[in-house]
Amino acid sequence: MPTDLVPFSGDRLSQARTLSGLTDEALRVRAVTAARDKDFAELWALTLAYLSTDTSGGVSLSPHTLRAYRKGTEVLVEHARTQAWNLLHPGRREPGLYVAALSSSGLKPATVMARVAAASALYRALRWAGATDADPFTDVKRPKDRTRGIVKNPPYRAEFVQALLEQADPQERVLLLLMAHAGLRIAEALAVDWTHVDLQRRRLLVAHGKGDKARRVPLSARLREALEVLVPGAGPVLPWRAYSTAYDRLQKLALKAGREHEFRGFHAGRKYAGTQLYAATKDFTRVAGFLGHEQVDTTRRYVEVPEDDLDDIVENFR
Known part of the structure; x- marks a missing residue:
């Protein structure tokens, strides 16, 4: 054989x-x-x-x-x-x-x-496959990164998102907003189908999230407007299936906007959405549900909390 x-x-x-x-x-x-x-x-x-x-x-x-x-x-x-x-x-x-x-x-x-x-x-x-009983990496010590993820890869700033939106074509605008407003992972964004979009109820079904878990997220006014420009129809909302193609489009968009040094891939857009939502709700549990996290501790790594958010409270200590 x-x-x-x-x-x-x-x-x-x-x-x-x-x-x-x-x-x-x-x-x-x-x-x-x-x-x-x-x-x-x-x-x-x-x-x-x-x-x-x-x-x-x-x-x-x-x-x-x-x-x-x-x-x-x-x-x-x-x-x-x-x-x-x-x-x-x-x-x-x-x-x-x-x-x-x-x-x-x-x-x-x-x-x-x-x-x-x-x-x-x-x-x-x-x-x-029955080829071995070896499990050699069980006891191997992994290196630990002492720097928090939110510090290494913080959320995009509002000015950067706005600069890209101003340069984006209609499809790129939807891709940006699916991450920065709807908080989708890139795989989730590329998989959005028009049957998942409910513009009237302002809801989006994430049919196959991480671990094949489904969730519904609200659609912002700007994202609804961007979707309407594409003229809702049948099939996939976005024309790209490959991660690399979408990455290339946004990288070139950042270059066009003169902010290529600020582009850090897709996750920073998701963190932008999570940070905005936490700033409004102060509730990690609700943000976790929005982002599709099982554990709130994961969500804490996605949210940038202002360093001075306790200043006024401490100021009035008695």
């Missing part, structure tokens, strides 16, 4: 079935061969099949998450190749050395942790 995996040409579930449908022995042999040869393409196909069929996220895992896992798998396989790792039976100290090598290369702690998460996913996939 050939060991080459057929290139993926259908949906992820179809690809997963290609591997999951094998007998236990055939799957084990394929995984063992891929690990022995340190074949990234086959190891990633195995990991993707595992992630799609045997995890809580399943086929609903976001493209962003999959990109991170794919890159992390690629980095680990390359490290194993250059360091002569036996992937199925790694030495006791090798995982710690791998994490140390990542840290010493100048990567940020969050990126190192993402690489380790991908490595752990690869080993879960290898165990799922």
